[in-house]
Amino acid sequence: MKFFQLEPKTHANYLGVKGWAYGGRYGIERYLYTLQRVTGLGVLLYLPMHLIVTSQKLNQAGWEQVMGLVARGLLPFGEFLVFVGGVFHAFNGIRLLLTHFGFLMAQPARPIYPFTVAALKQRWAVYLVFVMTTVVVGYGAWEFLIVAHH
Amino acid sequence: MRESTLWLFHLLAGAVLLTVLGVHYGVMHLSNLFGIDHATVLSFSSVSGRSGRFFYLVVYLVLLPAALYHGLYGLRSLIFELSFIGLVLRRWISRILILSGSGFLIYGAYAIIAGFLG
């Protein structure tokens, strides 16, 4: 027996893609979610271009021509940004990888007020991600932007 | 294929990338640290010299599929999380990603192997 069901009219109230960028006063982890996406997407977009450029290594004339091409204007700086994105993505990826397998996480406990949040208990790992990224990117910057042009 | 299988490969590819992309970054962009002169690292002789070595053949043959899979699965996740993508569209997006990934894999593998054989 099928009952007549009233379908209520509703209004969509999803945060949408904007919700990735800003959702409210949450911890930094929610914004690392977005940063991980943006950096991943940046490195992915670079990959096909990089493949096409580096496959010119099969002959010397083509290689020298394409190397001259990518050294123009802001392109080296763009490459540096991809490097920064890649380094952050890797270190944050290690944090996520360990978390997905349940390491770095607190164990379940009785929820007694004030409640603890396992995600916030590993804030040190977030800081470590930033420190490691800064160290590697700092050294990379020296080689990318200074050594490479002398 | 089950989502958990795809996701597990994504994580494995990520773990592999940490190593081989680490080698790639180390050689290309942090070369001074390892005693390689940065000025020559991109010269044709240096590049083709590396291409001929078995170590780099292995590194790049591992790096290429891992990077393509990790990246394209990540892109697929991102696209699938946008709700206006329906089921039929999803199937087509998966096919397009597999096709383009395979295309780049063949293209890149050709360049790596041809570079090794000189």
Add this chain to the structure above:
Amino acid sequence: MAADIKQLEKKYVGKEVEFRLLRFAPDKDRAPYFQSFRIKLSQGMTVLDALMRIKETQDPTLSYRKSCRMGICGSCAMQVNGFPKLTCQTQVTELNTDKPIEVRPLANFPILRDLVPDLRNFLKAHESIKPYVIREDAEELDHPTGEFYQSPKELEKYLQFAYCIKCGACLAACPTNATDHEFLGPQALAAAYRYVADSRDQGLEQRLEAVDGPNGIFRCHYAGACSEACPKGVDPSLGIQLLKREILKYRVGAAHKKPAPLAVTPKGLKRREGIPLPPEKTVGQ
């Protein structure tokens, strides 16, 4: 902390505060809009109290959901100044702001009317993960003859996730739910873990149908916002990551789980004198 609250009460109690409420009547409004109300704060007044006061004294058409008024039923979760909260547990003074207090229905749910979110998909997601103990000995479940053994340690593995009141605050916080309307959501996934981690349960494989789907657990990328928003300390993001580990264990064949056995009633023991008899059994007669 107590001193802080006293100071805050001194600062705000008796003052008139402006509430900006999101209004939407599906039969006449094309889009939601904000409407302002001013009320005088009394001591200990929660945001829900304020909404009730507004409904009683200023606008009887204002719609919102509430039931228990003490953080048990999970009906009254709303976005208060941009953060999902149980309005019955949020005192107006603790918001500590002179600006108008903005109350909207929970984000990432369709609006039915004013501050009332449409929870149908949310509850369907919860249903899809089979939120009950599943065992191979179904006969024992249908016609129980006793209890199952469970140690306090085994209980603690899932107890935290059993505190969920299904208020929906976690979905309002989740960045994946912001775009993926079909995503199961932190609530259903944490509930799935609650049963998977239960020593009496054998239902992981059955739950995988929903959990391991294209809109399932692997759409979670661990933003942790759901746990921050949870008003009951359930910590859904923790449950989800632990469930991921369980699924991987299962997929590599390492999740051999023997369900908790039936407790045996000791026989042949003599009752000490003066101890009253237990009440009559309600099951297994």
